[in-house]
Amino acid sequence: MTTHRVHVYGDHVNTDVIFPGKYTYTLKTPEDIAAHALEDLDPTFASRVQPGDVIVAGRNWGMGSSREQAVTCLKYAGVNILIAESFSGLYFRNCINQGVLPIVCAGLNTLLQTRDSIEVDVGQNLIVAAGQAFRFTPLSPSVQAIIDAGGLVPMLQMRFLGYVDGYVPAGGKE
Amino acid sequence: MTTSYTFVEKALARAAGVESARAGDILDVRPDLIFSHDNTAAIRRIFERIGAGRMSRPERVAITLDHAVPAPTTQHAQNHAEIREWVRLQGIANFFEVGRGICHQVISEEALILPGETIFGSDSHTPHFGWLGAFGMGVGRTEMAALWATGALWIRVPESMQIVLNGRLRPGVTAKDIALKIIGDRTVGGGQYRSIEFSGDALSHLSLDERAVLPNMMAEFGAMNAYMLPDQAVFNYLEARRTRDYTPLYPDADAVYADRYELCVTNLEAQVALPHQPDNVVNLSQALGQPLQQAFIGTCTNGRLEDIEAAAQVLRGHHVRCRLVVIPASSQVLLAATKSGAIATLIEAGATISTPGCGPCMGNHMGVPAPNEATISSANRNFKGRMGTADAPIYLASPYVVAASAIKGAIADPAEFLS
Numbered sequence: 001m002t003t004h005r006v007h008v009y010g011d012h013v014n015t016d017v018i019f020p021g022k023y024t025y026t027l028k029t030p031e032d033i034a035a036h037a038l039e040d041l042d043p044t045f046a047s048r049v050q051p052g053d054v055i056v057a058g059r060n061w062g063m064g065s066s067r068e069q070a071v072t073c074l075k076y077a078g079v080n081i082l083i084a085e086s087f088s089g090l091y092f093r094n095c096i097n098q099g100v101l102p103i104v105c106a107g108l109n110t111l112l113q114t115r116d117s118i119e120v121d122v123g124q125n126l127i128v129a130a131g132q133a134f135r136f137t138p139l140s141p142s143v144q145a146i147i148d149a150g151g152l153v154p155m156l157q158m159r160f161l162g163y164v165d166g167y168v169p170a171g172g173k174e
Numbered sequence: 175m176t177t178s179y180t181f182v183e184k185a186l187a188r189a190a191g192v193e194s195a196r197a198g199d200i201l202d203v204r205p206d207l208i209f210s211h212d213n214t215a216a217i218r219r220i221f222e223r224i225g226a227g228r229m230s231r232p233e234r235v236a237i238t239l240d241h242a243v244p245a246p247t248t249q250h251a252q253n254h255a256e257i258r259e260w261v262r263l264q265g266i267a268n269f270f271e272v273g274r275g276i277c278h279q280v281i282s283e284e285a286l287i288l289p290g291e292t293i294f295g296s297d298s299h300t301p302h303f304g305w306l307g308a309f310g311m312g313v314g315r316t317e318m319a320a321l322w323a324t325g326a327l328w329i330r331v332p333e334s335m336q337i338v339l340n341g342r343l344r345p346g347v348t349a350k351d352i353a354l355k356i357i358g359d360r361t362v363g364g365g366q367y368r369s370i371e372f373s374g375d376a377l378s379h380l381s382l383d384e385r386a387v388l389p390n391m392m393a394e395f396g397a398m399n400a401y402m403l404p405d406q407a408v409f410n411y412l413e414a415r416r417t418r419d420y421t422p423l424y425p426d427a428d429a430v431y432a433d434r435y436e437l438c439v440t441n442l443e444a445q446v447a448l449p450h451q452p453d454n455v456v457n458l459s460q461a462l463g464q465p466l467q468q469a470f471i472g473t474c475t476n477g478r479l480e481d482i483e484a485a486a487q488v489l490r491g492h493h494v495r496c497r498l499v500v501i502p503a504s505s506q507v508l509l510a511a512t513k514s515g516a517i518a519t520l521i522e523a524g525a526t527i528s529t530p531g532c533g534p535c536m537g538n539h540m541g542v543p544a545p546n547e548a549t550i551s552s553a554n555r556n557f558k559g560r561m562g563t564a565d566a567p568i569y570l571a572s573p574y575v576v577a578a579s580a581i582k583g584a585i586a587d588p589a590e591f592l593s
Binding site: 016022067071086093097 | 200212215216223226253316317320328366396537558559562
């Protein structure tokens, strides 16, 4: 069981407000990418977020573009778990491939407020929020294996190189 | 248990080399074509970390430069230079330079993907290829790097949703209006995780240019892919262009669908999506008179020849009152619209024409608005900040409506210009 501070958002949050398209071909370092996280949704997020924080959202989080920085901007800011009532299909896949855990769980974003804390037990598929227990469905084993490897790139490095090479993910430094 | 299958169950089973598949199954799918665009340099950096060396099937890779072309800054130019170097190193024949056009349009024109085949692109509008009966899905950059390395990717087979379109559109009302109506009625989450199958007699009345609008904009519906039954018009289009044989796939008549939406399009009015979401849709009559500073016609959704000609039809003999930026979706569209005289008509009406590509759609360049300037656009997304600044409202509509609005400097009905 780990404790996490939450940042709470609503339904249908799109990738343009998570990470604006105008930055997608020019910003490359993790620091620069993280600095623009949620810029057009919550301009104070990038300065408030701390490692271990969790995003809690409603339906269809991450709809829109395929841009992976919509996941990595949060990952580089220290967010390794996102909880939403549902995710856009592309965003969900991008999370898995970045080793960021997307948890599908309804009811939390209306119960919680930003700066509240929750407890998460990934092994037990359990979230405790505002004194209530929430169960979530685990990922299928083949998909969980990607998360467990740290993402798709470390998994492929094991296949092609035989070891994991200090990886800086998508859009990151050379 | 039923022995009937949806399109996506058949297409992904074929691409995975298994006898059959059902919604919910997780398959290792080997696509017939994979493509990327200006994000290729970033994908290259990921690929080089994987240690795979060479692409597994470079002949099944396509790369277009389209998202910021010609390069607006030195950084963008450097990005393009890294991509060209990569194309040479990997020996990629299907490379399309600055000015050739937008990935979805170019790959369609080149017939690099065919009915019944599977295509993955590192672009969210890849459902586009449903217009010719292919399975098209957008993927992230890391997934594209994995596809370059291994040629395969895991997919959870989606549930299917049937969208039945009957009737015949009135003049001046288009597939764009159908797409906005569907998204407005069922919200941007209405097709989440779903494979959309379009059917109904309205489709046979739509030109190929128009058909592409519907699967393209299902990205804004949350769909994984969208499919239309390919017919003789599609086969004729592909015949002179294709370099390999194909076998189309059709869903079984009694296939099982998770959801269904039906629309008679005969009396449909033109639609407008208001800021800041593509499902914030009203009838055109409810949006009339909204002042505008800019109009934009182009993109993978509505930058084809018919779209340019629709605008020319409205603008002939008139002059714009707000800026009108027109960006054809490809060099072939630009050439055809030049030969038909549509481009001359647009220039005479006060429009400016730019290099085929994505233009200002996602805020890179070539017509981004100033804060508090309102744009009406034939594009697909009007999210806050989409065109580069959070304070610039974006309205989405058909090329007819965008052209009429450019004449008035405010959202306007094209009917009075179409008599």
